[in-house]
Amino acid sequence: xxxxxxxxxxxxxxxxPVEKRSSIVSLGEGDTPLIHARRLGEKIGIPNLYLKNDxxxxxxxxxxxxxxxGISVAREWGVKTAAVMSTGNAAxxxxxxxxxxxxxxxxxxxxxxAPSKIVQARAYGARVIVVDGDFDNEVAKLYKGALKEFGxxxxxxxxxxxxxxxxxxxxxxxxxxxxxxxxxxxxxxAGGTGIYAMWKGYKELLSLGWVERVPKLVAAQSExxxxxxxxxxxxxxxxxxxxARETIAExxxxxxxxxxxxxxxxxxxxxxxxxxxxxxxxxxxxxxxIANLSGIFAEPAAATxxxxxxKLRDYGTIGAADVVVCNLTGHGLKQPEAIGISEKQFTPIVxxxxxxxxxxxx
Ligand SMILES: Cc1ncc(COP(=O)(O)O)c(C=O)c1O
Numbered sequence: 001x002x003x004x005x006x007x008x009x010x011x012x013x014x015x016x017p018v019e020k021r022s023s024i025v026s027l028g029e030g031d032t033p034l035i036h037a038r039r040l041g042e043k044i045g046i047p048n049l050y051l052k053n054d055x056x057x058x059x060x061x062x063x064x065x066x067x068x069x070g071i072s073v074a075r076e077w078g079v080k081t082a083a084v085m086s087t088g089n090a091a092x093x094x095x096x097x098x099x100x101x102x103x104x105x106x107x108x109x110x111x112x113x114a115p116s117k118i119v120q121a122r123a124y125g126a127r128v129i130v131v132d133g134d135f136d137n138e139v140a141k142l143y144k145g146a147l148k149e150f151g152x153x154x155x156x157x158x159x160x161x162x163x164x165x166x167x168x169x170x171x172x173x174x175x176x177x178x179x180x181x182x183x184x185x186x187x188x189x190a191g192g193t194g195i196y197a198m199w200k201g202y203k204e205l206l207s208l209g210w211v212e213r214v215p216k217l218v219a220a221q222s223e224x225x226x227x228x229x230x231x232x233x234x235x236x237x238x239x240x241x242x243x244a245r246e247t248i249a250e251x252x253x254x255x256x257x258x259x260x261x262x263x264x265x266x267x268x269x270x271x272x273x274x275x276x277x278x279x280x281x282x283x284x285x286x287x288x289x290i291a292n293l294s295g296i297f298a299e300p301a302a303a304t305x306x307x308x309x310x311k312l313r314d315y316g317t318i319g320a321a322d323v324v325v326c327n328l329t330g331h332g333l334k335q336p337e338a339i340g341i342s343e344k345q346f347t348p349i350v351x352x353x354x355x356x357x358x359x360x361x362x
Contacts, residue, residue: 007031009168023076025101027058034176040293044310048323060331063093069165071097074153083152085143088117094155095126110135114335136256157191170201182215183322186305189219191257192264199267216273220308222249223277232275238262248280251301276308297332
């Protein structure tokens with residue numbers, strides 16, 4: 001496999017629809033660690049469990065893979081204003097890449113979005129509009145109207161250049177596993193761009209003869225917002241929107257993926273994968289074991305991949321010897337309030353050994 005000194009996704013420049021290298025807007029995204037999580041794997045009965053640690057991307061979520069490409073195209077086109085509606089992670093990512101490109105950014109988020117995500121987008125200089133309404137309805141309606149009215153460059157997942165960036169998952173995994181293909185790749189899923197893009201990326205590698213097959217792809221969703229799981233289980237060729245309920249996995253709380261739900265469904269089926277819905281309890285448990293047994297602090301939405309791996313192993317769908325990659329798509333600090341910490345933990349002790357003994361229970 002061809003290697004270059006650039007370790008960002010841009011070492012795959014030839015695979016992206018960007019004409020000139022001078023258009024590239026990069027913050028060094030990509031080449032995130034693929035970690036063999038031995039302790040965690042042992043706990044859930046999957047010794048060959050790997051974690052793709054995308055919490056380490058420049059703005060702390062997978063969105064940087066797509067926005068690096070999406071905003072590079074915007075720069076190539078001479079765009080003045082880039083916009084996105086978002087549950088928070090895309091907002092921060094678009095804001096950061098737009099800042100680096102010298103493009104104005106406007107991001108819309110639903111009320112109730114984690115303050116840390118709003119702060120992050122604002123810090124990069126975005127105009128952050130918090131909308132009194134839910135993501136799938138009021139925010140989506142306002143956003144669509146605004147695009148029409150103002151002609152902003154649309155950075156939503158329906159922007160095809162964004163999926164292109166997420167193909168880098170496939171390229172990186174193939175590189176990191178020396179061309180070996182995992183049996184399963186599990187991806188926390190909202191609109192389904194990650195699933196579709198990985199499938200597309202692997203198919204490209206297959207046609208080049210760099211890999212021998214495509215892994216089975218698994219979409220992991222919160223059961224409070226699982227239109228892809230529902231459509232997959234019912235054998236539908238497209239998703240039917242659902243009303244998303246509150247969930248701890250707020251980054252993937254999307255009931256009506258306006259973009260490419262049908263393509264994700266096709267990718268799941270063609271890869272012989274599946275789709276799994278997780279309860280908040282399962283998601284929080286996964287978040288805790290990922291942190292405690294592998295040392296990675298992932299946000300709840302990201303932890304759905306490991307929760308799904310555990311569930312599929314318990315069902316026997318994933319075999320004990322299977323090689324499984326779970327994508328960890330967002331940093332835990334994106335939504336710190338998800339971690340229940342007692343008041344006591346914040347209360348200082350007097351600086352004596354006795355007080356310390358009492359606190360640590362020794
Ligand atoms: C942390 C996190 N994981 C996963 C996703 C899923 O994105 P998609 O299904 O579009 O690949 C998102 C965004 O919606 C996200 O913020």
